[in-house]
Amino acid sequence: MKSEERRLRTFQHWPDSAPVSPTDLAAAGFFFIGPDDRVECFCCGGVLYDWFAEDNPLAEHKKFFPGCPFIQGQNIGNQQMPRAGEIQDCVDGQFLGMLQNLGMEEAIIEAQPEYPEKVTEDGRLSTFLNWPAYAQVSPESLARAGFFYTGQDDYVQCFCCDGSLRNWERGDDPWVEHARCFPRCQFLLQSRGRDFVNSIQDTYLDSPESNICQPENPPVIPQAPALNTEEQLRRLKEERVCKVCMDKDVSILLVPCGHLVVCAECAPNLRRCPICRGVIRDSMKAFLS
Incomplete structure (x- = not known):
């Protein structure tokens, strides 16, 4: 651009x-x-x-x-x-x-896919060999919507935007969930068009957030080793720093996602949570002890 x-x-x-x-x-x-x-x-x-x-x-x-x-x-x-x-x-x-x-x-903005080796639908579909039987969405529909299987539970990731989704239920439409959680994905916009994405965003703007939307990367399963006191204090300090300006302490709780990651000066300029990319419908002052 x-x-x-x-x-x-x-x-x-x-x-x-x-x-x-x-x-x-x-x-x-x-x-x-x-x-x-x-x-x-x-x-x-x-x-x-x-x-x-x-x-x-x-x-x-x-x-x-x-x-x-x-x-x-x-x-x-x-x-x-x-x-x-x-x-x-x-x-x-x-x-x-x-x-x-x-x-x-x-x-649509030109960008390189995060996983170029999974650009083809067949390539993505081949990752679903161990797709869990309890998952209620077909691998074919997920692969068609740009997702490949990560091998963890029912986590899938988009080859283009790296957005990950899980907790699939019967009746979920991968295209709809893709548009709701990751509306700026280039593959999504190219495949379905901006009108489709905007209509999905408008439909879910006033609806409760689903637990299907996840941060861009699935959580790491192996348990990390115990941290010493100095490292714990350092990480605690990092957690309290605004994730936008990286300067002031966090003080605004984002609604409805509940993330406490921005300061009072940065919050008014945000329309989506910088952590989960969920739509911000309200915010409130948080007081940290």
Whole structure:
């Protein structure tokens, strides 16, 4: 997404009611992720939404994410849009020729899969030889949705985004769970499209979180050796440091996932938990003794 033109192409489904121009947003480093008017910086990953007509995207970017290398003017490879009449496809914020024939796949972030050796569906399916009999979802449907079997319980992982899922129940749809837990997976977006992912996110936004969503990597089963007092104190200190700024102590409890991993200054800028990637619907002040 270092190309301004490529960022601009992601706004194919930008809502007509949004008062800010996609051209200005792309120039300010943002690309469209949805739902609604959510955009994300290609450089720092900052997310902004709820735009007003008087908002200046570049000024808002600098206000909320002043440490972004793009905002600071560092050479991070940004490719500006050709100017001086080379692009004539924007009229009153609506796109014409440039987006009429654009497939959704062209608007998805390019990234290398985490497990390139499992890119093929047959390759993923071959990992399910010891799939437990109690698991209620078929290996075929899991492999088709991008997952391979880890060999632990009913843990599966996506070959592309490395997201892991478990605790499968009868009736679970691997595509739906993939979209609900890991909505930014490139394979998912390429296979089902952003509209499908957004619809799943909207459907489950106000629903209780399922225990099927897991952190990106399954837990390590072998028990770790006992830690000495000094190491315990060091780890305890690390656990109390904000996982976003890595500076201030954690003080905000995220709802509904319950993770206590961010400070009061970083929490307002988050829409998803940095640990489990679950949607943040509320937060509360935590007091550590």
